[in-house]
Every structure is written in C-alpha cells, then in structure tokens.
Amino acid sequence: MQNRDIVVVAVSTGGLAALEVLLGDLDPGLRASVFVAMHVDGYRSVLPSLLQNRTRWQVQHAEDGQPFAPGVVYIAPPDRHMILQHDATVLTRGPKENFTRPAADPLFRSAAVHYGPRVVGIVLTGRLDDGSAGLKSVHACGGFAIVQDPEDSVAQDMPANAIAAVPTAQVLPLQQIGNAMAKAINTAVAPRAAGSGPSETLRTESRMTETGQSSAAVLERIGRQVGLTCPECGGAIWRVDTGVPVRYRCHTGHAFSSASLNAAQAEQVDDAIWSAARLLRERILLASEEIATGGATADATGRLRASVAQWEAAYQQLRSLAATTDGPLAKTDIA
Incomplete structure (x- = not known):
C-alpha cells in the first residue's frame, strides 16, 4: 500500500484566485508534490511569486529534468508542456494540445501512465475542455478525480466538461477542494496490479508528447x-x-478536442468573413473612384455601377452573416 503523492491541476480563466484558495491553507507537511498546468501560452509568467505569498508550500516554475520533491508546487512555465517521468519534471516544446502550450492533458496523461493510482487529478475553472481527457486518463489508471463545481467557477466550461468525461469525479466548491485533496493524499491505495496498466492508446499518446514524434x-x-x-x-x-x-x-x-476544434474553426470563419468583407469594400471604393473621375467609357461606367450595387449587397450580406455566426472566444488570461 502507498499514499497518493502526485497531484496534477488544470486551470485557466480565473486561475490565479482559484489557486490561491486551493493552496492557501494546505498543510506543507503533506507528502505529495503538486503540478499545475495553467494557460499562460508564451507570455512571461510571475505566477510562482504571486502564489508564494499565499501559501506555505514552496512554489516554483518546473525545470527540465528536475527531480521533484514533496511539499513543492511546480508550475508549467510559459510555452512548455510539463510532463512527469522517472520522478522528474520534463519540459517540452512539443506540438500544442487544445491550441495551448502548456496544456493540462499532456501533464495528466503522463502522470496517469507513470504513476497510476498514486495520482490525484483536479480540474478547476476555465474555458473549453483542456483537462477533461487528461482527468479521464487519471481515472482510468486508478487515480482520484476532483472537479470544481461549475456553479462555483469563474468559467464553467472546463469543470462541466470534466464532469461529463468522468461522471464519478468528486464535485466540490473551491473552498472544499483543498481538504478533499489532503484527504485523498492521506488515503493509502494498492499499487497498480500486474497487467492492469494504461491502454495502448494512452501509452501511445503519452509517448507522442514525450518524444515529440x-x-x-x-x-x-x-x-x-x-x-x-x-x-x-x-x-x-x-x-x-x-x-x-x-x-x-x-x-x-497537434491534438484537440471537438470543443477546441470548433472554437478554432469559428475564429477562422469569423476572420475569413471579415477579410472577404474588407476586400469587397475596397473593390467598391476603387470602382467608385473610377466612376467619379470619369476615366471609363459610358458603357464601362454603367457596368461598374451595376457591379458596385452587387458588391454592396454582398458586403451587407457578409456583415449580417458575421453577426449571426459563432465568433471567436475571447482570449483567456492568467487571472
């Protein structure tokens, strides 16, 4: 028997405040390491210093190849996936997952594959569904799943989608998750039984992240x-x-859920519509200039006027279409 000692956390929009609550009263004597994947993309992150003022745990950015220790919170640095293997944190600039790097799914998958029942997976506030597939992997490998109550979240998407992926997950308000996490850490679990390891798909996807191939x-x-x-x-x-x-x-x-793929397609459609509208508007302006300067013959001017009327109608249709399609989601930030 052994205690759960690997805690992986997924969080995005509203994440700073959520992590402050989660870590604020957590006993640093707990024999566990905490690993956080928060969507900061390529921006400079001061998250460790912000959290260090709110917790008695040591908080730091993870380093490549660094052996991890209990009582420490490791934050995935900007523009790097953080994965776990051989009792160390490994950083990689591999392909983005769910259109972000760092992403939660690679972290959760690696923890599930290498540590099985020793893992506690936690999904907190955020948009879309990064962490859902990862939490499912943790659960499938015998780990313990906790999800923030969507009604208690700044952004409900990540918690709601995590619950859909793992219906048996423990769903709690943020204020109660720290205690639930401590209880899970202090609960002894049996080691992974021989022959009950991760599925081929899970092992394969984990290798993809580890090797970048x-x-x-x-x-x-x-x-x-x-x-x-x-x-x-x-x-x-x-x-x-x-x-x-x-x-x-x-x-x-590159890997993505249907939700994140749909959001990316919506953004591309939105961009394409407005690009087409801009080009039409420029054709209208150019033709209008030619008509106004009288540089064309009477027949050509008549054809230009007819074209301008058609282009103006098409332009208005595009503007109407842009107003009724799903536009891109707002960019998430670290707070």
Missing part, C-alpha cells in the same frame, strides 16, 4: 482518419477513439 501509421492504430484538416498546420486529422470527450490528432502531433 507522431506518424500516420501510429494514428491508424489508435483512431481513424476524418475529412478535416488541422487548423495549426493544415495536416490530415485522425479521430482518436477514446469516447467522451471527442478528440482529434494530426500526424505532426
């Missing part, structure tokens, strides 16, 4: 190709057969 042949083993292209690189996409949440991977390694 992917291929069509590998993806054929864990999914099926669909008629979509990757918004990140334009490559072919495979649907990974893991149930809810529905997920996709391209052959270069």
Whole structure:
C-alpha cells in the first residue's frame, strides 16, 4: 500500500484566485508534490511569486529534468508542456494540445501512465475542455478525480466538461477542494496490479508528447482518419477513439478536442468573413473612384455601377452573416 503523492491541476480563466484558495491553507507537511498546468501560452509568467505569498508550500516554475520533491508546487512555465517521468519534471516544446502550450492533458496523461493510482487529478475553472481527457486518463489508471463545481467557477466550461468525461469525479466548491485533496493524499491505495496498466492508446499518446514524434501509421492504430484538416498546420486529422470527450490528432502531433476544434474553426470563419468583407469594400471604393473621375467609357461606367450595387449587397450580406455566426472566444488570461 502507498499514499497518493502526485497531484496534477488544470486551470485557466480565473486561475490565479482559484489557486490561491486551493493552496492557501494546505498543510506543507503533506507528502505529495503538486503540478499545475495553467494557460499562460508564451507570455512571461510571475505566477510562482504571486502564489508564494499565499501559501506555505514552496512554489516554483518546473525545470527540465528536475527531480521533484514533496511539499513543492511546480508550475508549467510559459510555452512548455510539463510532463512527469522517472520522478522528474520534463519540459517540452512539443506540438500544442487544445491550441495551448502548456496544456493540462499532456501533464495528466503522463502522470496517469507513470504513476497510476498514486495520482490525484483536479480540474478547476476555465474555458473549453483542456483537462477533461487528461482527468479521464487519471481515472482510468486508478487515480482520484476532483472537479470544481461549475456553479462555483469563474468559467464553467472546463469543470462541466470534466464532469461529463468522468461522471464519478468528486464535485466540490473551491473552498472544499483543498481538504478533499489532503484527504485523498492521506488515503493509502494498492499499487497498480500486474497487467492492469494504461491502454495502448494512452501509452501511445503519452509517448507522442514525450518524444515529440507522431506518424500516420501510429494514428491508424489508435483512431481513424476524418475529412478535416488541422487548423495549426493544415495536416490530415485522425479521430482518436477514446469516447467522451471527442478528440482529434494530426500526424505532426497537434491534438484537440471537438470543443477546441470548433472554437478554432469559428475564429477562422469569423476572420475569413471579415477579410472577404474588407476586400469587397475596397473593390467598391476603387470602382467608385473610377466612376467619379470619369476615366471609363459610358458603357464601362454603367457596368461598374451595376457591379458596385452587387458588391454592396454582398458586403451587407457578409456583415449580417458575421453577426449571426459563432465568433471567436475571447482570449483567456492568467487571472
């Protein structure tokens, strides 16, 4: 028997305040290490120093190849995925997952694969569904799942989607999660039984993150190709057969859920509509200038006037379409 000693946390919008509450009264004597993936992308992060003033735990950015120790909170640094293997934190600039780096799913997957029942997975406030597939992996490998109550969250998407992925997860208000986490850490669990390791799909995806390597042949083993292209690189996409949440991977390694893929497509459609509207407006202005200067023949001027009327109608249609389509989600921030 052994205690759970690996805690992985996914958080995004509203994350600073949520982490302050989670870590604020946590006993630093707990024999566990905490690993946090928060969506900060490539921006400079001062999250460790902000949190250090709110907790008795040591808080620091993770370092590549650094052995981890109990009583320490490791924060994934900007523009790096943080994964766990051989009792050390490993940082990689591998392909983005759910259009972000760092992402929670790679962290959760690596913890599940390497530490199984020793893992406590926690999903807090945030948009879209990063962490849902990762929490499902933790649960599948015998770990303990905790989710912030969506009604108690600044952004409900991540908690709600995590609950859909792991219906048996313990759902609690933020103020109660610290105590639940401590209780889970102090509960002894049996080691992973022989032959009950992670699935081939989970092992394969974990290796993809660890090595940064992917291929069509590998993806054929864990999914099926669909008629979509990757918004990140334009490559072919495979649907990974893991149930809810529905997920996709391209052959270069980018991974995303249907929710994050839909959000990216909505942003691209929005950009395309406004780009087309701008080009139409410029054609209208150019034709109007030519008509006003009298540089064209009477027949040509008549044709230009007819074209301007058509372009103006199309321009108004595009503006109307832009107002009725799902526009891009607002960028998330670290607070």
